[in-house]
Amino acid sequence: MDLSSIRSAYRRYARYYDRVFGPIFAGGRRMAVHLVNNGPGQRILEVGVGTGLSLPEYRQDARVVGIDISPDMLQLARERARDGALPQVEALLEMDAEALAFPDNSFDGVVAMYVASVVPNPDKLMAEMRRVCVPGGDVVVINHFASRHPFLRRLEQMLRPLSRLMGFRPDMELDSLPEWPDLHRVAVHKTNLFGYWKLVHYRSSDAPVPLQGGETVAVKAAADQPG
Numbered sequence: 051m052d053l054s055s056i057r058s059a060y061r062r063y064a065r066y067y068d069r070v071f072g073p074i075f076a077g078g079r080r081m082a083v084h085l086v087n088n089g090p091g092q093r094i095l096e097v098g099v100g101t102g103l104s105l106p107e108y109r110q111d112a113r114v115v116g117i118d119i120s121p122d123m124l125q126l127a128r129e130r131a132r133d134g135a136l137p138q139v140e141a142l143l144e145m146d147a148e149a150l151a152f153p154d155n156s157f158d159g160v161v162a163m164y165v166a167s168v169v170p171n172p173d174k175l176m177a178e179m180r181r182v183c184v185p186g187g188d189v190v191v192i193n194h195f196a197s198r199h200p201f202l203r204r205l206e207q208m209l210r211p212l213s214r215l216m217g218f219r220p221d222m223e224l225d226s227l228p229e230w231p232d233l234h235r236v237a238v239h240k241t242n243l244f245g246y247w248k249l250v251h252y253r254s255s256d257a258p259v260p261l262q263g264g265e266t267v268a269v270k271a272a273a274d275q276p277g
């Protein structure tokens with residue numbers, strides 16, 4: 051995967067994305083927004099906002115910043131939010147998810163919907179999401195991950211050579227998403243059609259994280275970590 055192939059793929063998808071993928075991904079979008087936008091006055095970053103299908107789901111007292119690498123998808127999101135139709139939208143920006151142009155601890159929550167298998171380096175995506183989220187904030191990722199079913203898994207592997215054309219990796223492993231002591235994986239939920247997609251819920255923390263057996267380990271805020 052590279053940025054050029056991603057832009058090319060989503061240029062093709064843009065004109066029919068809402069009709070085809072809107073209904074399929076609706077349940078996951080609502081679940082993600084509910085988790086990340088769970089209080090008043092929050093500032094939320096949506097990585098890979100696409101055509102902005104999720105934007106109406108946020109509370110009107112939120113301040114939502116959406117970014118995307120595809121100008122074609124982003125243009126549709128801007129049309130959706132035009133003339134104050136979505137007052138919760140603070141900005142919609144063209145930006146690389148692996149190099150976010152925001153200071154540390156800029157957002158109360160960060161969400162990436164159907165992006166992890168699109169970006170060239172998922173570890174960089176996660177590192178940036180972790181960096182810009184405040185301590186105690188929620189980081190939510192929804193994506194398709196490699197199936198455990200032998201037939202589906204083999205099919206996904208066969209499709210991998212077409213990743214550049216499709217604009218995503220069909221056989222991405224859930225365990226390829228990195229974890230850090232200060233970005234604790236809270237839960238994994240099945241979502242969308244037949245549970246074929248998963249929502250992975252993380253929480254950024256600078257407080258002791260409980261371990262099995264009642265022990266705790268002290269962790270530091272993301273902004274205090276090197277790199």
